[in-house]
Amino acid sequence: MSQPSTSSQETASSFGEVTLTQYLSDLAAKIPAPGGGAVAALHSAQGAALVAMVARYTTRAKDADNRPVIDRIIEAADAARLRSLTLADADAAAFTAVGSAYKLPKSTEEETATRTAAxxxxxxxxxxxxxxxxxxxxxxxxxxxxxxxxxxxxxxTDIGAAANACRAAATTSQLNIEINVASLPAEAGDQFAPVLLRIEEIAARADALHADVIHSLRG
Structure with missing residues (x-):
């Protein structure tokens, strides 16, 4: 995360409470948050919602044998949607905290050390x-x-859309992890190496599921 501009926006309300029009207006505005991090979290939330929707459409009489699995998927997807929405708020709060830390005084060595730690x-x-x-x-x-x-x-097709949303969530998060890690001491940034490697695997799985959906449509 590069140093934010001097104008910072406190998140007035949860992403779950604002209208889509307001969210997009804020996203387009010249303010530090929301940004790509919130977008990534909302991609994940949308992917989870799509999975839950498809699962709920798979509760016909002919789906009775799979009902225990379907019910578990619905429960898990609903929970992931709510967690992802919470992470959109957490990202905005984290970005605001970075901006506040950069604004700390640095007139003395003690202030500089405190600012760097923050x-x-x-x-x-x-x-x-x-x-x-x-x-x-x-x-x-x-x-x-x-x-x-x-x-x-x-x-x-909504399963394919969910896969694409998950891919976007992961690869967009990659960008936000990378920019923050680049500004951290190496020993602190190294802890994110495993998740960065895992993103490539997630993207490959999402691409494979997308291809499977396309194949099913084409027969």
Whole structure:
């Protein structure tokens, strides 16, 4: 996360409470947050919602044998949606904290040391949030993959859309992790190496599921 501009926006309300029009207006405005981190979390939330929707359409009489699995997928997807929405708020809060840390005084050596420690702590949290989004995207993608062979074929394209949303959540989070890690001491940034490697695997799985959906449509 590069140093924010001097104008910072406190998040007035949860992303779950604002209208879509207001969210997009804020996203387009010249203010530090919301930004790409919130977008990534909302990609994950949308992917989870799509999985839950397809699962709910897979509760016909003919789906009775799969009902225990379907019910579990619905429960898990709904929970992932709520967690992802919370992470959108957490990202905005983390970005605001980074901005506040950069504004701390640095007139003396003591102030400079305090400011540096605050910046590093804020950057670390700002990297942890997108890393958590990657976890959510990974889980939602796993649910979508499990649902694909048993899901209602009339809404199979929404499984592909969920896969694409998960891919976007993971790869967008990658950008936000990378920029924060670049400003951290190496020993602090190294802890994010595993999640950064996992993003490539998530993207490959999402691409494979997308291809499977396309194949099912083309027969």
């Amino acid at each position: 910046i590093n702590a804020a950057l670390l949290e700002a990297a942890r949030v997108p890393a958590a989004v990657v976890d959510e995207a990974d889980e939602v993608l796993a649910l979508a993959t499990q649902l694909f062979p048993i899901g209602n074929p009339n809404v199979v």
